Amino acid sequence: MSSATIRDVAREAGVGVGTVSRVLNNHPSVRESTRTRVETAIASLNYAPSPIARQLSLGKSSNIAVVAPFFIRPSFVERLRGVETVLAEYKYDLVLYNVETQEKRDELFRSLPRGDMFDGLLILTLAPDDDEAQRLIGSGVPAVLIDAHHPGLNRVNIDDVRGGYLATKHLIDLGHRRIAYVSDVLESPFQLDGASARRFSGYRQALAEAGIDYRSEYYLQGHHGVREAQQMANALLALPEPPTAIFAASDTQAIGVLRAVEEHGLTVAEDVSVVGFDDIEVAEYLKLTTIHQPLFTSGVEGAELLIQLLSKQAIAGEHATQINLPLRLVERQTTAPPRTRA
Amino acid sequence: MSSATIRDVAREAGVGVGTVSRVLNNHPSVRESTRTRVETAIASLNYAPSPIARQLSLGKSSNIAVVAPFFIRPSFVERLRGVETVLAEYKYDLVLYNVETQEKRDELFRSLPRGDMFDGLLILTLAPDDDEAQRLIGSGVPAVLIDAHHPGLNRVNIDDVRGGYLATKHLIDLGHRRIAYVSDVLESPFQLDGASARRFSGYRQALAEAGIDYRSEYYLQGHHGVREAQQMANALLALPEPPTAIFAASDTQAIGVLRAVEEHGLTVAEDVSVVGFDDIEVAEYLKLTTIHQPLFTSGVEGAELLIQLLSKQAIAGEHATQINLPLRLVERQTTAPPRTRA
């Protein structure tokens, strides 16, 4: 069946366990003849070392925890792929934690930092509060945030304010003046990273710069999701003076907006322009104009930063590094100049 | 920094380590007064037990491995979500392995079964060959396949033949006679589960049943992906006698077909009908007629089956159970009767 131990191998090869351990770890000081003897013993017993025992002895686990909310979001999947790529390269195992409730969140932030269970932590889209952050850095477990902010913690993210600005500016340059913003809900009891809020301020900044008054009826919040966004857009389009352009906080939400536009018998771009955020894969198929952010790359960068931290003998107290990824507008076919007034 | 051990707690509380272990595991036989004493000691030392040491001692890891190819596919994500849901419920940790090359595949199938690293295995969309299967069942590590077949291994899947039949039959009932099939490549050096092939035979079955001759020029294979499918559909549409309907092996590929139809200046449904497979989320937004398969549910069922196996004291030799999930046609707006000949 299973589990031959190192001792069995030692006996079989007629050597001590120490020697077996040495060949296992490619220790130079072991005679070639005994090495081969041990190796054949290993092969014949079909032996494989126990990772767990190894971990206990070594004090490291060689696996890193990835915690993230909302599995479903395409943007998360892209990031995760990036993470997986580099973790696999460095032979780290990826343990995945999904967090969709406040309780699970608390539980995780309490248990993760302790324990020798993980060599490192990767946290996606979840901004720790000050307490949690303190505990994290205090625990000495290297951690990096991806798509989340916290001063004092290593992190890779984007300039959301600029993203909001870019999207809005594009619409303004096209000639739009009545521009709405469909946002995630800002005040979540569940602490996400307030990207929507920052994009909102970029939106207002662009508006102000162009001398366009901000209108609160053009600013709607709702839970993340196609359906919710569709409803918001419906409300917008039903306004006495509906917007001629809508900026959605994510591509997913932009899809909802697109549907609402169709539902109203209007045509996208011609009647109302739509711009999204993220540039997930479907955005291309939908020909959605959007703000591209490096999703896959964010995962790669975050994981690499973590690996680097891991090797660096954990010089705590070092100030946290921040990696900022570039943003750019991808112009496709859902934006156009506003229809000229009849 | 971290790691107070159980011994520290014992000393602090003035008890033996055994007692501490008992309160940790809620053993009934411990006086209330000492229990509280230990608990305060735990709190004051900010102690948390080492999962690894615990695992070594217990001989179980409380984590299960999920191996799957192609992170990116939306269908995989849905399944993974289902898996995660039940694993979390039962307090199992989810260790994720991505497999996109033959080497990684071999490496994994060699290393996974051994070791006390995992209590169980969940394998998605990857059909083990006979050797691998033998090693799996021989290892005694409970495993279940999701979206993959192998006699002798526990598995949850669908009736792909029937799926292919349903899709094709729908088209036939609509009046189509020239029906093409856009497929994944069947002979992959990389051993996936041959779902496309089975769907193909369902396709042929429906054709035969309706007395429609099979035409090899209507059957194209290509790698999974929007772009590849789009090219195949382009080729199909450029045929002297192009098909009036196209059945795609997945929704992702159906998206490519949709694009190709547009590219040719044709309109979907009116000029050419398209049906997909999977019913991923975007299918709804694209109004794609498709074969719905329970993606999320497949993850749930697979994980639950595994959990059940885990508790059942691993009665090996038991014959493998197979769970078959239902399929159904979801009719949306990409299919319609063929245009009547002018």
Next chain:
DNA sequence: CTGTTAGCGCGTTCAC
């Protein structure tokens, strides 16, 4: 009820 001790499987000195 509770303290003590023996493993769990492996890495690592430390002498030989």
Next chain:
DNA sequence: GTGAACGCGCTAACAG
């Protein structure tokens, strides 16, 4: 070069 003994942190079985 190589074997023996100890320790990693915890659970479980055995005495009290």
